[in-house]
Amino acid sequence: MRATRESGQPSSAYEPPPSASNYGRPPSQIDPDPEKKWWQRVIPLLVARKWPFIGALSFSFLSLVLQVLVPNLLNQALDRSIQTHSVPLHHYVELIIAIGIVGGIAGFLARWLLFRSAYDFEFDLRNLIYEHLSLMSFSFYDRTQSGQLISRANSDIRSVQMYATFAPQIIIQCAIGLIAFIFMLSIDIPLALIAMATMPILFWTGVRMRNAMFPISWIIQARLAEVATITDENINGVRVVKSFAQEQKEINTLADASSGVSWAYIKDADYRARFTPILQNLPQVGLALVLVFGGIMVIQGKVGIGAILAFNAYLLMLQAPFMMLGMLIMMGQRAAASADRIFEIMDERPDIVEKPGAYDLENPAGLVNFRNVSFSYNENQPILKDFDLTIEAGETVALVGRTGSGKSTVARLLLRFYDVQDGSVSIDGHDVRDATMTSLRANVGVVLDDSFLFSISIADNIAYGRPDASRAAVEAAAKAAHAHDFITALPEGYDTVVGERGYTLSGGQRQRLSIARSLLLNPPILILDDATSAIDVKIEQEIHGAFVTLLKSRTTLIVAHRLSTISLASRVALIDGGRIIATGHHEDLLRDVPEYGEVLAQVEASVIPTTRGGEA
Numbered sequence: 001m002r003a004t005r006e007s008g009q010p011s012s013a014y015e016p017p018p019s020a021s022n023y024g025r026p027p028s029q030i031d032p033d034p035e036k037k038w039w040q041r042v043i044p045l046l047v048a049r050k051w052p053f054i055g056a057l058s059f060s061f062l063s064l065v066l067q068v069l070v071p072n073l074l075n076q077a078l079d080r081s082i083q084t085h086s087v088p089l090h091h092y093v094e095l096i097i098a099i100g101i102v103g104g105i106a107g108f109l110a111r112w113l114l115f116r117s118a119y120d121f122e123f124d125l126r127n128l129i130y131e132h133l134s135l136m137s138f139s140f141y142d143r144t145q146s147g148q149l150i151s152r153a154n155s156d157i158r159s160v161q162m163y164a165t166f167a168p169q170i171i172i173q174c175a176i177g178l179i180a181f182i183f184m185l186s187i188d189i190p191l192a193l194i195a196m197a198t199m200p201i202l203f204w205t206g207v208r209m210r211n212a213m214f215p216i217s218w219i220i221q222a223r224l225a226e227v228a229t230i231t232d233e234n235i236n237g238v239r240v241v242k243s244f245a246q247e248q249k250e251i252n253t254l255a256d257a258s259s260g261v262s263w264a265y266i267k268d269a270d271y272r273a274r275f276t277p278i279l280q281n282l283p284q285v286g287l288a289l290v291l292v293f294g295g296i297m298v299i300q301g302k303v304g305i306g307a308i309l310a311f312n313a314y315l316l317m318l319q320a321p322f323m324m325l326g327m328l329i330m331m332g333q334r335a336a337a338s339a340d341r342i343f344e345i346m347d348e349r350p351d352i353v354e355k356p357g358a359y360d361l362e363n364p365a366g367l368v369n370f371r372n373v374s375f376s377y378n379e380n381q382p383i384l385k386d387f388d389l390t391i392e393a394g395e396t397v398a399l400v401g402r403t404g405s406g407k408s409t410v411a412r413l414l415l416r417f418y419d420v421q422d423g424s425v426s427i428d429g430h431d432v433r434d435a436t437m438t439s440l441r442a443n444v445g446v447v448l449d450d451s452f453l454f455s456i457s458i459a460d461n462i463a464y465g466r467p468d469a470s471r472a473a474v475e476a477a478a479k480a481a482h483a484h485d486f487i488t489a490l491p492e493g494y495d496t497v498v499g500e501r502g503y504t505l506s507g508g509q510r511q512r513l514s515i516a517r518s519l520l521l522n523p524p525i526l527i528l529d530d531a532t533s534a535i536d537v538k539i540e541q542e543i544h545g546a547f548v549t550l551l552k553s554r555t556t557l558i559v560a561h562r563l564s565t566i567s568l569a570s571r572v573a574l575i576d577g578g579r580i581i582a583t584g585h586h587e588d589l590l591r592d593v594p595e596y597g598e599v600l601a602q603v604e605a606s607v608i609p610t611t612r613g614g615e616a
C-alpha cells in the first residue's frame with residue numbers, strides 16, 4: 001500500500017491515521033462528575049503534576065519560616081548582645097546572613113517551581129479544552145460564538161490557573177502569619193494584642209473591597225468576550241463589511257462594546273483607588289499603637305527595646321497575609337465563575353459519538369442508501385421527511401433541487417456531520433453510525449462550495465488530508481483538478497503560501513484546490529456540493545473530460561444546477577419538500593416531470609447573474 005502511494009498513485013484503501021501526537025498530552029483529565037465542586041474537579045490535573053507543586057509549596061514554606069525567624073533574632077540580638085553583652089553580636093550577624101542566603105535560594109526555587117506548575121496546569125487545561133472542542137459536533141458550532149470559546153480558552157483558564165496554584169501559596173503565607181503572631185505573643189501578650197488591633201479592620205475592608213469588585217470582574221470577563229466576538233467577525237467578515245460600506249456601523253458597534261469594557265475597568269479602578277490606600281495604610285496605625293504602648297512599656301522596663309523593632313517587622317509581615325486573604329476569597333469567586341464557564345463547555349457531550357465497538361469501513365464498494373430518512377436541525381422545522389435514495393456503487397447521481405431544499409443536508413448526513421432522527425444512512429449496507437468516524441470520513445470525500453483553505457503552502461493545502469503524500473502525488477491530484485497550470489504560474493508554484501483563508505486566490509482557483517485536496521484522498525465515495533459553481537463555464541468545459549474519468553471509478557453525489565455538470569451524472573434525483581420526488585435521466589425528467597423544468601429554470605435564473613458577472 002505504502003509502495004503504491006509513494007509511486008504517486010494514491011491508494012483508495014482506508015488506513016488508520018497515525019495516532020501518536022507529538023505534544024505533551026495532558027497526563028490527566030478533569031473529574032467528569034458535574035456534581036462536585038469546581039476545585040475538586042481540577043484536582044486530578046494538579047495531582048498528575050504533583051512533584052513540582054509540592055516542591056514549590058515546601059520551599060515557600062521554608063523561605064517564609066526563615067523570614068519569620070529574623071525579627072525574633074533581631075530582638076534577641078538587641079537584648080542579649082547590645083544591651084547585656086551576654087552573647088557575642090557576630091553570632092547573630094552570621095545567623096541572619098546565613099538565613100538570608102538559604103531563604104533566598106529557597107525563595108528562588110519556590111517561585112521557579114510554582115510558576116512551572118502554574119503554566120503546566122494552564123497548558124494541560126487548555127489542551128483538554130481544545131481536545132474537547134475538536135470532539136464537538138457541528139450542531140455545537142452552529143450555536144456557539146467563537147469569541148465566547150476564545151475567551152474561555154484564554155482568560156477563564158488563566159483565572160482558574162491563578163487560583164489553583166496561588167491559593168495554596170497564600171494559605172501558607174497565612175499560616176506563617178499565624179507563626180509570626182505566636183512569636184509576638186511569646187514576646188509580650190498585651191503588646192501583641194494591641195499590635196493586632198487594626199487587623200480585623202484590615203480584613204473587613206478587604207472583604208468589602210472584594211464584595212464591591214467581584215461583580216465588576218464578572219462584567220469585565222463577559223464584555224471582553226463580547227468584544228472578542230465582534231472583532232473576530234469583523235476580521236473574518238471584512239470583505240462583506242467593506243462591500244456593503246458598513247465600516248462606520250461596525251466601528252460604532254465595536255466602540256459601544258469597548259466602551260462597556262472601559263466602563264467596567266474604570267469602575268474596577270475606582271474601587272481599587274478607594275480601598276487600596278486604606279489597606280496599605282491601616283498597618284501604620286498599628287505601628288503607631290505599638291510605638292505608644294511599647295514605648296511606655298520599654299520606659300517602664302517591662303519589655304526590651306528589641307521588642308518594638310521585632311513587632312514592627314512582624315506587623316509588616318502580617319499585612320500581606322491579611323490583605324491576601326481578602327484577595328484569596330475574591331480570586332476564589334472569580335475562579336469559580338470561570339471554572340463554571342469552562343465546565344459548561346467541557347460537560348457538553350458531542351451529539352455525534354462513535355459507538356463502542358464501531359468498526360472500520362474498509363474498501364467499501366460504495367453502495368449508498370438513504371432509507372426513510374427524517375431529519376431536522378431544530379425540532380419544529382423538518383428538512384427531510386421519508387427521504388429515500390439509493391446510489392449504486394460506482395454510479396454518479398446529480399441531486400437537483402431549489403435553494404434550501406436540503407441538498408447540502410443530504411451530504412452532511414452521509415458524512416455523519418449530523419445524525420438522522422429516523423431511518424438510516426448506510427454504505428454497503430453498513431449504517432454510518434456503526435462505522436468509526438475516521439474511516440467513514442476517509443472513505444467519503446467532500447468538496448464544498450465554500451472551499452476553506454489554510455494559510456499554508458498550496459502543496460500543504462492539497463496534502464491536508466494526507467500529510468505524508470509525495471510531491472508527485474500532490475501534483476497528480478492538482479493536474480486532475482486542472483489546478484496544476486495556474487499553480488505553476490504563481491511565482492513560488494506549489495510552495496506559494498495562500499493568504500488568510502485563501503483570499504489571494506480566485507473562487508474558481510480555490511475550488512479547484514479543494515477538489516485536488518479531496519482527490520488526493522482518492523475516496524471511493526465523493527460528494528461535490530456545488531463544487532463547480534465558482535469555476536467559470538469555460539474552465540469547467542476544459543476539466544469536463546478530467547471529471548468524467550475521475551467519476552468513473554467511484555460513487556459520486558453531485559449537487560449541481562448547471563446543465564454541463566448535471567450531464568456528468570448518469571441519473572438525476574429531484575428533491576422537493578424533503579423527499580426525492582423523481583429520479584431518472586435528465587431528458588426523461590425534463591419531458592415527464594414539470595417540477596424539474598421549473599427548478600432548473602429557477603436555479604438558472606438565480607445563477608446567471610453570478611456566472612456572467614459584470615452583465616448583471
Ligand SMILES: Nc1ncnc2c1ncn2[C@@H]1O[C@H](COP(=O)(O)OP(=O)(O)O)[C@@H](O)[C@H]1O
Pocket residue numbers: 142377378383401402403404405406407408409410
Ligand atoms: N446548521 C443549520 N442549522 C439550522 N438550520 C439549517 C442549518 N443548515 C441549513 N439549515 C436549513 O436547512 C434547510 C436546508 O439547507 P441546505 O441543506 O443547506 O439546502 P441546500 O443545500 O439545498 O440549499 C434550509 O432551510 C436551511 O435554512
Ligand SMILES: [Mg+2]
Pocket residue numbers: 407408409529530
Ligand atoms: Mg447547499
